[in-house]
Amino acid sequence: MTQKADDGNDNADGSDPRQKMPPEIKRYYEVHIRAPSKWRPFTIREVKASYIGQLVRISGIVTRCSDVKPLMQVAVYTCEECGYEIFQDVTARVFMPLFECPSKLCFVNRKKGNLILQLRASKFLKFQEAKIQELAEHVPKGHIPRSMTGHFRGEMTRKVAPGDVVELSGIFLPIPYTGFRAMRAGLVADTYLEVMSDTHFKKKYGV
Ligand SMILES: [Zn+2]
The missing domain is CATH 2.20.28.10 (Rubrerythrin, domain 2)
Structure with missing residues (x-):
């Protein structure tokens, strides 16, 4: 030996x-990539499958937030x-x-x-999930607002709360289904945003 x-x-x-x-x-350090602030943020419906794997900036309102859990x-x-x-x-x-x-x-x-x-x-790692919904002004007439799931890790957790209007930089990624859902889903995957940085505009919008 x-x-x-x-x-x-x-x-x-x-x-x-x-x-x-x-x-x-x-x-003990974390690496975060921030999209250039010169980029116009996407609305959620503008983020299409062709952006998978890319750094994007989106704007929206936080509607739901999970607890922070250890991952x-x-x-x-x-x-x-x-x-x-x-x-x-x-x-x-x-x-x-x-x-x-x-x-x-x-x-x-x-x-x-x-x-x-x-x-x-x-x-x-600390881990939190949040739902980001399109802002009312970005929803075309007669359409339903779309939403996106954001994953927050480490120091990015506890940054957003329901009602916050935010701009998030992150990487748009697919998340394959697991377990029984995977058998039914075949090649289809859900998507999420791996959040890298956030900018707040309004806390507790409409309250
Ligand atoms: Zn052994």
Whole structure:
């Protein structure tokens, strides 16, 4: 056992990449991209599928806000057999937990090491969802206002409240359905805005 994880993690034999501590767990900064303020903000109905993956600015009114919840970013496990730490990057809203230890020690000993999720060692991000609706003046006559879901992470949470008139910069992204809805939906996906920055115009519009 000469190989050792280069991040100084003594509690591993380095036989599997999942024993390496991902940089996200120690990262204390957040990166936010802001769309140039010279850009005219889109109304929600102007944001079409062709903008997927792009940075956009939208204007609207916040109609609903979820509570701020912890979202797992890195799951940390320890093995009952070998005691090694195992890390799992979580990149989606849902993830498949690991159950079996991937270390060489457990493999050599022919043990199916049971992994225990360590909530206190895992890394969580603050996460909030909000619905943004088109402003009345942007809705063509005889149409219903459209709305968009915004995802707020980390320091972006608790920035908006229902009734706020806002301009949001963010990345327009698809969110695939999961579970049973995915079976019915096929190739169709919902979309959301990964919010990067916000500008407020009016707090509590109409109150
Ligand atoms: Zn193990």
